[in-house]
Amino acid sequence: MTPARLARAQGGFHVLSGVWPLVNRRSFEAITGPKADVWLLQTVSGLLVVIGWAQTRGAGTDAGDALARRLGIGTAATLLVVDVSYAVPGRIRRIYLLDAAFQALWLTAWLRARP
Template identity: 30%
Template structure:
């Protein structure tokens, strides 16, 4: 049986991870200017890799402890960092939208496990 939380989070991470790699101009229009585009693309590749792993696990219905940890920790970490750096005016407030999505993933994981 497929696991929706892993599948949905995985696809979300995959799409948002490859976005700056495939179309950096539109990514910068939404998220604001960046100076180190190589770093944006590096984070994008890492996020896409996490997303691919989660999506595959979700598709196969394989919720082992490593997959659960990857899903919860990546969502919690991204959400916390985005909130922290928006509060300090380092990144654009639009990142709070993603932080909210990450919170939804964490809560979904907790509900799924509870």
């Protein structure tokens, strides 16, 4: 997959996953579990939307693809570590292991994509 296509795909994923809890927190929490700190949920969601927007808007230029790659790798690695660190011991629902799998796929795709 080209870096531009990968940036758009992961960026879209980030935008959708970030918007979901902002638009319908009830359905998000029905699947992922109740959140004690709504402000933290909103902060992470907002950051995912911004990261995704930057990835999709920058895609297609050398500088934009490079930025999307750094954002993509950094975000995927961070979310993967957090998902696994908290889902495995049961601090958060195991559904986050599904997100960890997605993050591992994004990370692998970026590491295989030509820089």
